[in-house]
Amino acid sequence: MRANKKIHLTGFMLYGPAPHMIMSWVYPPEKMTAGKWYEIEYWTAIAKTLERGKFDMFFFADGWAGGVNDPSVKYAIQFPTHDPVTLLPYLAAVAPKLGLAVTMSTTFYEPYMVARKLSSLDHISKGRVGWNIVCSISSGEAKNFGMDELPPHELRYDRADEFMEVCYKLWDSWEPGAMLMDMERKIFADPAKVRKIDHVGKWFKCQGPLTVIPSPQGRPYLFQAGSSERGRDFAIKHADCIFAVGTGVKQMREFCDDIKTRADRAGRNPDEIKIIWGAQPLVADSESEARDRIKKIRARIPLEASLALMSGHFNTDLTRFDVDTPVSELAGLDVTGTKGMFETYSRQNPNITLRDIASSYLSGSDDNAMAGTPDQVADYMIHLIDEGGGDGFQITPAYYAPQFFEDIVDKLIPVLQKRGVFRSEYEGNTLRDYMTK
Incomplete structure (x- = not known):
């Protein structure tokens, strides 16, 4: 890899039985040493493991639909899903260095609510919060919020652009030095530096100012995963980091080149936009053991x-x-x-x-190149970044998440650290610090 370049790693989950790998909730009960997915001990174990492994963050996807057909209920297909925002304050306390990112939809939240919640969480975590910006994709979500269908794809993104404009104004409604807490003069804040935003737009009307004092990061670290043409343009406009899916180095390189072209066109420095690839590594003591395990996992879907x-x-x-x-x-x-x-x-x-x-x-394939010994998996990850581009991987579990992440941290991370491509200690204090090192 390029000298001094480090891979970024995130742990990806839903607050539910399984994130992406279907049936990953199926595991021998006697091996569920950290409890079940709806118990706080389960999430505590994962967060502490990720922090021990020096992961950048614990990232939560989310969805407000599901359960509308028999298979999704029968097999727990991204259903049920609890609210991940409720987990973050607890995890911020039990894993005091780990970054934490949460998904909030611009389609059903209001900008003021999102800006306020995220700033509050940034305070609680001392600057370790990120926001995954999404435009909801499911008509099931629309029906849960009193709508017959979602607005058209392009319209959802147009609305999201204004949503972000309101959030930026709210986060900037406190100027630097506004909060004084001057005990002697008994002045809390300088009124000249705290202002209304008085936003009136096509979709939103908001007075402001934000009722939360400026947080450690000022605004959360921003993630986006749009891969359509409109989604990519939205990501270039707003995201600090883009999550993407690539099936090989050719497609990864094409995506990176496209993002660079769009960034140049928009006047952004492409080097300031991280790209993180979805990945599901499976490490074992031997290649045959890893192959056998992944075949069994996929065969039950x-x-x-x-x-x-x-x-x-x-x-x-x-x-x-x-x-x-x-x-x-x-x-x-x-x-x-x-x-x-x-x-x-x-x-x-x-x-x-x-x-x-x-x-x-x-779920990958039986010959998944990211399944093997720690050295083999490390070789392949480095190869993907070297040849395909990007900055790291968003790792989602293939089986019982607490054990899966323990296997990654105990077996794969030491190899990556020995190769000099992954941190041994956290540098800085905020999620933005971690992601920009």
Whole structure:
């Protein structure tokens, strides 16, 4: 790797039974030494392990839909999901160095609420909070909030742009030096440096100022995962870090080059925008053991479970279609959810079928190159960054999360540290410090 460049690593979860790997909640009860997913001990164990491994952060995705069909309930397909915002204050206390990032939707939250919550969390964590900015993708979410359908894809992003404008104004409504807490003069803050924002726009109207004093980071570290054309432009405009999915070095390099081109065009320094790739490494003492384990994990995923997950992400009922017909020939297939994710598969192979996609959707393949001994996995991770570009990996568990992350920290992290590509100690105090080192 380039001299002095370090890989960034995040632990990725949902506050639910399983994040992305379907059926990852299935584990022998006697081995669940940290408890079950709905018990705080489970999350405490993961956070402490990630901090021990010097991960940049513990990152929480979120969703407000699910449970609308039998397979999603039967197999716990990103359902149920509890509110991850409620976890962060507790985890900030038990893991006092680890960064913490949470997903909040610009489609259903209000800007003032988001700005206030995140600034408060940044205080509680002493500057270790990040925000994953999303435009909701599921019609199920819309129906839970009194809407028949989501607004069109482009409109959701247009609204999100104004949402961010309001948040920025609120975070900046306290000027530097505004808070005095002058005990002798009995003056708390300088009124000349705390101002209303009086925002009146197409979608939002907000008076301000923010009722939270400036937080350690000023504003949270901002993440975004839009991979569609509009999503990429939104990410360039707002994100400090982009989460992306790449199926190989060619596609990764194309994505990085595209982001650089867009950043240059927008007047941003592309080196200031981190790119983190989704990854699901599996490490074991031998390659054969790792291969055997991943085959067993993937073999227990029913087709209907994978289709249910895809239906939720693509925001369309895929059970209506012949799963063995190329997706390019499926009349009526209208992906209104994660367009970029769908296009990742269809661009790679124009003749790909729904069955083909389902066989590896967010679960990889039996010959996953990121499964093997710690040295093999480290070699491959370094190869991907060297050849494909980007800055690190967002790691999601393939099995019982507390044990999975222990395996990563105990087996893989020491190898990465020995290679000089991963930190041995935290540098700085805030999440922004970690991500910019």
